Amino acid sequence: MANERLRAALLQRGVSIAQLAEAIAVDPKTVERWVTKSRAPYRKHRFAVASYLDTEETYLWPEALTREQVAAASESEIVALYPHRWAVPRDVWGRLFAEASQEIGVLVYSGLFLAEDAGLQRMLGEKADAGVRVRILLGDPDCAEVAQRGEDEGIGDGMAFKIRNVLVLYRPLRERAHVEFRLHSTVLYNSIYRADDQFLVNTHVYGVPASNAPFLHLRKVIGGDMVATYAESFERVWDGARPLGS
DSSP: OOOHHHHHHHHHTTOOHHHHHHHHTOOHHHHHHHHHSOOOOOHHHHHHHHHHTTSOHHHHOTTTSOHHHHHHHHHHTEEEEESSGGGSOHHHHHHHHHTOSSEEEEEOSOOHHHHTOHHHHHHHHHHHHTTOEEEEEEEOTTSHHHHHHHHHTTOTTHHHHHHHHHHHHTHHHHTSTTEEEEEEOOOOSEEEEEETTEEEEEEOBTTBOGGGSOEEEEEOOTTOSHHHHHHHHHHHHHHHSEETTO
16 A cells, blocks of 8 residues: 555655655665555654655654654643743744744734734844745634624724734735735634744633733644644635735
8 A cells, every 4th residue: 555645745845756765865665665565664764754845754654653652742842831922921922033934924813912013023024025934814804703703802893903903003014025914714713923843822712812811832843743733724724814905
């Protein structure tokens, strides 16, 4: 039985069996057996393949790691846990975005505190100018989901007003190259702030403002599932959102 996930990953990235074999220093026939006969490589080779193909080891070989190994790796992804968003030191935000070299992503309803921070917004613009892809997802102020979140937090139309305010505050950033804005109409269970392989996750709690809800700082660890789960969620919302102005 072939490993169709590994085969698909090779095709999607335009990598041949010979190229992969050379990159991770193994015999091409060995790689071919991994693909055509679904042989499981040694763990060091699984790490190397997943890293080279920029995907998850557990995706390519779901049965390779035990539940205990996945749980341990996922626990290691937790850098810090805060009882509230307001308890997160400001320099955590600064370091998160400052260390990004490829991608920055923001998924919120309004994220007003971020738009109001001139220093952080300036950093996002500088990163975009340096070629970092910056994607910002805001709630559609006219959608039912935003209205419901406003009711849940006890601020009614205040949530939609905050989003419209954020759109004004972000006006200079919206004119920068490499910065993309979209509006979503999903029910958010978390706000997500990502920079390459680091994620800040603000949980949402019914009846509690996001600033007072628990907060996670995560960093991707090979074999872990937590960061991958939030990354997939971000991409689902992005794919279903509409570009700002459309």
